[in-house]
Amino acid sequence: MITTTTWRHNFTNYDNLENINATGHQHLEILQPLATKKIRLQLNNLYDEIPLKISQLTIFNNQSDKRTVTLNGKSSFCVEPRLIKWSDWIDIDLVANTFLSIDLFSPNKTIHTSGLTISNDLIHTANQDPTIPKYFFGISGIQIETNQPYEKLAFFGDSLTNQGNFSAPLAKNLENNFQIMTANFGISGNRLLHPGNSTSKWSTSFGEAGFTRFDHMMTNYQPNIVIFMEGINDLLHPGTGTPLAELPTAEAVLKAIIILKSKCKKFDTTFIPMTITPADGNLNGGLLGWSAQKENLRQEINRGLLTMPHIIDLSTLVSDKSRLKPEFDCGDHVHFSNNGGKIVAKYIAEQLIRKKII
Template sequence: MRDITTKHIPPRSWPEALTRRRFFGFVAAACLATGLSACDDDRDEARRLQATWTASPQNYNEAVPVPGVPPPEPQSFQDQSIRQVMRVSAGGEKVRVRVSNLFGTAPVTLGGVHIARGTGGASINATTDTVLRFNGQESVTVPAGQEVWSDEASFSLPSQTDVAVTVYVPQTTPVATVHSQGQRTISIAAGNALGRATFTPTETRQSYYWVTGIDVRADDARGVIVAFGDSITDGTGATVDALNRYPDFLARRVAADPALKGFSVVNQGIGGNRVLNDVIGTRGVERFQRDVLGTTGVTHTLILLGINDIGFGGFVPAQTVTADDIIAGLQTMVDQAKARDVEVFLGTLLPLEGMAAPYYGQEAEAKRQAVNAWIRANTAQAKGIIDFEAAMRDPAAPLRMRPEYDSGDHLHPNGTGYEAMANAIDLGLFR
């Protein structure tokens, strides 16, 4: 089995670099040593902040090394507002928003960033419109390769609510850091429309631009479940604006369970992502540090990744990997999570017979079976497994997805299939 090494991506601030248990243990030890009563307040403040929505950052300009796939056309914005709609998981009394320029080669300046409750389409409840500030300023310049959080702002936010984050781009700004598959309608308007209750978009898209995270502060915050994976986590095959990806269904199940009050579910999937190679999005063994362990308040993660490592080798022979290579990469992520006291669950790879060659074939199927056998046989390596394959396979043809769950490409589920995936997860795992 090949040894997998990863590039360390340092967290944004030292408290986020520690697990909740270790951080609170450190604070408790300091309190005992100094006798400072304020330590209890500091510990409570750290506990109450958690992620409620995420979108993994991608490099818009990265080329896909697959024959016949052209590089992306350059994009830029100038004197335009982008209203980006998100469904948050947990609610709270304060929010902060992360703006990312991780893949930019030049600074990005946003003339303003507002958050408001969404009321559908490009409309907001104007009475909730809130200016977000960055070190007290309404505009923010994010250096190349960096990301920043807004100051916390008072904002009453129920769980399972749509919010709209509107950004104004005053000067010509090339697009670099995006999340390409948002599965929500994103509206673009000319000029500064930051606080406008509604506007008629000049165009709509389905990608998120620069905005990659929303954190919420709540008294009952308990933890964050991060869904980590590829297009099956990101939601290919789901219906735009229907909120029917598997993490969406899981988030609603968690919100409806009184025993899980205070937990949130966030989605860190990237369509086309792999464990071991950069194709679409940074490879999993590298971005796991940032997108899972760097998520505010993370306590659990579900990993469903590896099918693209198998399939893309058919298009790019130089990037062919073995089942043992994939297993070693998954083990690396499990080890990283356990070292941070994050409970990790491995998902079995879904059946895909019928997917077009050269993505699928006998060799690909043998690798998938080997990876799934390792996942099932090595449950001690992780906290547990989620047997997605068992929930999705056709009893009459076990190498295929059930027809009623199939989006049509034999790889990605439809909304009904994604709901079945979410229902296959025992919520008792998080209690």
């Protein structure tokens, strides 16, 4: 049998969030694209300084058929600080393209190691409002046993990727129609060239520079395909809580992306960059995040990106000059709306087919 990752979502350090687990109980439903009879969960406490205590963890397809998840044979256990662990393998009869329910009980009220989603396509939380961020903890990945290998695709980027409004519906399409398993390695606020460095209360959650964390993703996940969408925060953040001196040159951004492409080549991984979408009109920390200088940099970077193989020109699809078209704009002039994200997902899938990547 072959171990296959069927769901993976990047966690980061939300050190400003308190009482994320106020009730002591978290219910998640996570889409599983493949049928299986064995499953295990990735237990994540990477950024906290105290153990994550789990008093009970169960999974089920229906209420009458629950399975207890154990770690080293114990149904009540701790995940020590700064660690990620895999649970024991659990026997379960799981049908393809169904949501796996997960109930996690923990006495820890404040948990900083968390994931974020807005889309409900792959992850259901207690609150399913399609317009607001939902935070979840404890479970950052799912693996199953299969009898054949599957190609793996990684979405790598910032909040546009992390929120899921384009990446989640695209993931469903790739998994259901092309048998390609996907993982979301987006981090909201993440920059390509610099780690989080801002007066924003969210600064720590912005994570290490994408340029360095890309190596961790390649080594640990080893994707066959990477869809890369990063760079907008390198332009947006400087001058709005981040030092303006950290505004990069177009040459620096392009050089970094070319290096990432070369790293993919060493892994025999197909690297698919996407052009940087616009952000004119955005308010970041109450300050205008965009300027003529930043727009000129975006255009210069995109011209360079358009010379790369496998490039997907997302900017032309969603842009009205320096702004997002209304049909793509969630209202903050940076992020995609739910409907706009679905249009983007369909467009990317068409491009992947046209380029004969899938």
